[in-house]
Amino acid sequence: MMKTPWKVVLTVGVGVFLLSSCPSLSASEQQRDVDADKCLIWGPGLIARVVLPVRYFFIQAVDSDNQNLTDSVGDKAFSVNLYNSQTGAGVRAWIQVLDRHDGSYIVRYRLYESTKDMKVSIMYNSKHVAQSPYSLNGMVYHEKCYCPAKDITKWLKTMNCPKTYSQIEEDLSPFTTVDTDAVANSAINRFNKAGMHSLCQYRIIDNKIYRKTYGQHVGFKMFMDNILLSITRKVTLPNMEFFTNLGDWPLEKRKISESPIPLFSWCGSNDTRDIVMPTYDVTESTLEMLGRTTLDLFAVQANTGPKWEEKTQKAFWRGRDSREERLQLTVMARKHPDLIDAALTHMFFFPKNEEKYGKLVKSVSFFDFFKYKYQVNIDGTVAAYRLPYLLAGDSLVLKQESSYYEFFYRDLVPDVHYVPFKRDLSNLLDKLKWAKDHDDEAKEIAKNGQEFVRQNLQPSSIFCYHVILFQKFAKLQKSAPQSADGFELVPQPDGHDAYCDCTRRKKKRKEEL
Known part of the structure; x- marks a missing residue:
C-alpha cells in the first residue's frame, strides 16, 4: 500500500509529533463551538526544509469536548498570515484557505520570493489556533531557487517519503541491470518512427538535465522537463540516462523472455512493460497550483x-x-x-x-x-x-x-x-x-x-514517487553517463527575482517527521 505522507501532527518548535485522531461527531450531533486550542494543524507547509511549488498544511476544527467537527465552520473561519519573525514584516505570498466542508481545511501558499525565519499565524475569532504561530527557521526557499540538497536519502526522509512503492517494484522487477547503450540502440531502432511514436532521451549529469528527442510530435517533453527541473532544484539526482515515451500508449510489448527495455511512460497496461510515472496531467497541476492551472x-x-x-x-x-x-x-x-x-x-x-x-x-x-x-x-x-x-x-x-492503469491504481x-x-x-x-x-x-x-x-496523492507524493523511481532506476545502470555530447541542455529558469540564498541552516537537534 502507498504510505500516508502526512498524518495528523502537532508541531512545537522544530519537533513534529504524531497524534491519534479525535472521535468525530455525526451530522446530527454537530456543534460549532470551535476550541482554537484543541484544533489540529499538520502538514509539510510548516517545515522550512520541505520545498514545494506550493506549500500546504491542514486544519481540523475541534470542539471543546475534543470532538472533530464534521461540517464546515465557515469558509472564512480561519485566517492565515505569514511574516518575518525578526521584523514582523509580512511575507509576499499568495495564501488560500480551502474549506473541505467536513470540518477540515487546506491552507496553501505560494511564495513570491524566498524568505528567512518565517512565522505562520493561524487565527480563529482573533485567537491563535493550536500552537500558532509556527516557526519556519532558516531559509524558506522560493520554487525557482536552485538549492538542491546533496543527500537524496536525507531529502526523502525530510519529505516523509515511503521506502518504495509497489508499482515501482513491479515495474523495475524485469531489469536486474540496465545497459544504457543497448537500451538506446533498441529504443531508437524500434520506436524512432515519425508520425507513430515520440521519445525523449534524458541524461542527468551533475544534476543538470540534457535531452535528445526522436519523432515528430515531441511537444509533451515540456511536462517531463518541468518536473525534472523542479526536482533538481530541490535534491541532487544521481547521474542517469533514461527514455521517456511522450505518447499516450505504452510501448514495450516484449515479454521478459524477450529482453524488454525500460521505457518511462505516463500510462501502463497489462500487456506492456513500460515503467509508469505520475501522469503529466496530475504532475503539471501539482507544479502549477496557484499558477497557470485552476483544476488540481x-x-x-x-x-x-x-x-x-x-x-x-x-x-x-x-x-x-x-x-x-x-x-x-x-x-x-x-x-x-x-x-x-x-x-x-x-x-x-x-x-x-x-x-x-x-x-x-x-x-x-x-x-x-x-x-x-x-x-x-x-x-x-x-x-x-x-x-x-x-x-x-x-x-x-x-x-x-x-487493462490500462496509472501509477496509483x-x-x-x-x-x-x-x-x-x-x-x-x-x-x-x-x-x-x-x-x-x-x-x-x-x-x-x-x-x-x-x-x-x-x-x-498529495503534492509531496508526486515528488516522492518520481525521486524514488529515479533513485532506484539509477542503481540498476551498469554505468552512469559522463558526457552530454549531442544533447541539448534544459536550462533552469532565471531565479534572480526569487532572492535565493542557498546557505542551509544546520539542524541543532533531530527532527522527527
Missing part, C-alpha cells in the same frame, strides 16, 4: 458540490469520443435518462450521428460534475486521467474495468474505493441500481475513494 486535487476537495443527500441521483459523464464505449454510454443515457446524464462534447474519431448519440454539448466546469451523486469513469485513448480528480470529490465513482481496491463495471458496460445499469438501493454503502465507498486521494 486540492481545488477539487473544496468544490465537491452539494452534500451527498442533496446531489442529483444520476450518473454523470462528459467527454470526447476517444473510445467506442463512450459512444455506447451516450446511447444508454438516451434510453435511461432517469439514471444517466451523459453527452459528448467533441467528436474527432467517429462519424457524427445526432440521432443516435445526441447533439454535442458544451463543456461544463469539472466542479459541476459533483452536483451528481455518481461519476462514470471510462477509458479514453488510454486510462482516463480524470480518475484522481473524480475520486477527490465526494461522489461515488463507477470505473470501467480496464495498484493500491485502489474495487468496491472499497470505487465500484467497477464491465468493459462492455453490460452491467453498468445494474451497478447504478445497486448504488441507489444501497445509499449508505455507496456513500461509504465514495468517502473511501476521497480519503485515498487525500492521503496518497
Whole structure:
C-alpha cells in the first residue's frame, strides 16, 4: 500500500509529533463551538526544509469536548498570515484557505520570493489556533531557487517519503541491470518512427538535465522537463540516462523472455512493460497550483458540490469520443435518462450521428460534475486521467474495468474505493441500481475513494514517487553517463527575482517527521 505522507501532527518548535485522531461527531450531533486550542494543524507547509511549488498544511476544527467537527465552520473561519519573525514584516505570498466542508481545511501558499525565519499565524475569532504561530527557521526557499540538497536519502526522509512503492517494484522487477547503450540502440531502432511514436532521451549529469528527442510530435517533453527541473532544484539526482515515451500508449510489448527495455511512460497496461510515472496531467497541476492551472486535487476537495443527500441521483459523464464505449454510454443515457446524464462534447474519431448519440454539448466546469451523486469513469485513448480528480470529490465513482492503469491504481481496491463495471458496460445499469438501493454503502465507498486521494496523492507524493523511481532506476545502470555530447541542455529558469540564498541552516537537534 502507498504510505500516508502526512498524518495528523502537532508541531512545537522544530519537533513534529504524531497524534491519534479525535472521535468525530455525526451530522446530527454537530456543534460549532470551535476550541482554537484543541484544533489540529499538520502538514509539510510548516517545515522550512520541505520545498514545494506550493506549500500546504491542514486544519481540523475541534470542539471543546475534543470532538472533530464534521461540517464546515465557515469558509472564512480561519485566517492565515505569514511574516518575518525578526521584523514582523509580512511575507509576499499568495495564501488560500480551502474549506473541505467536513470540518477540515487546506491552507496553501505560494511564495513570491524566498524568505528567512518565517512565522505562520493561524487565527480563529482573533485567537491563535493550536500552537500558532509556527516557526519556519532558516531559509524558506522560493520554487525557482536552485538549492538542491546533496543527500537524496536525507531529502526523502525530510519529505516523509515511503521506502518504495509497489508499482515501482513491479515495474523495475524485469531489469536486474540496465545497459544504457543497448537500451538506446533498441529504443531508437524500434520506436524512432515519425508520425507513430515520440521519445525523449534524458541524461542527468551533475544534476543538470540534457535531452535528445526522436519523432515528430515531441511537444509533451515540456511536462517531463518541468518536473525534472523542479526536482533538481530541490535534491541532487544521481547521474542517469533514461527514455521517456511522450505518447499516450505504452510501448514495450516484449515479454521478459524477450529482453524488454525500460521505457518511462505516463500510462501502463497489462500487456506492456513500460515503467509508469505520475501522469503529466496530475504532475503539471501539482507544479502549477496557484499558477497557470485552476483544476488540481486540492481545488477539487473544496468544490465537491452539494452534500451527498442533496446531489442529483444520476450518473454523470462528459467527454470526447476517444473510445467506442463512450459512444455506447451516450446511447444508454438516451434510453435511461432517469439514471444517466451523459453527452459528448467533441467528436474527432467517429462519424457524427445526432440521432443516435445526441447533439454535442458544451463543456461544463469539472466542479459541476459533483452536483451528481455518481461519476462514470471510462477509458479514453488510454486510462482516463480524470480518475484522481473524480475520486477527490465526494461522489461515488463507477470505473470501467480496464487493462490500462496509472501509477496509483495498484493500491485502489474495487468496491472499497470505487465500484467497477464491465468493459462492455453490460452491467453498468445494474451497478447504478445497486448504488441507489444501497445509499449508505455507496456513500461509504465514495468517502473511501476521497480519503485515498487525500492521503496518497498529495503534492509531496508526486515528488516522492518520481525521486524514488529515479533513485532506484539509477542503481540498476551498469554505468552512469559522463558526457552530454549531442544533447541539448534544459536550462533552469532565471531565479534572480526569487532572492535565493542557498546557505542551509544546520539542524541543532533531530527532527522527527
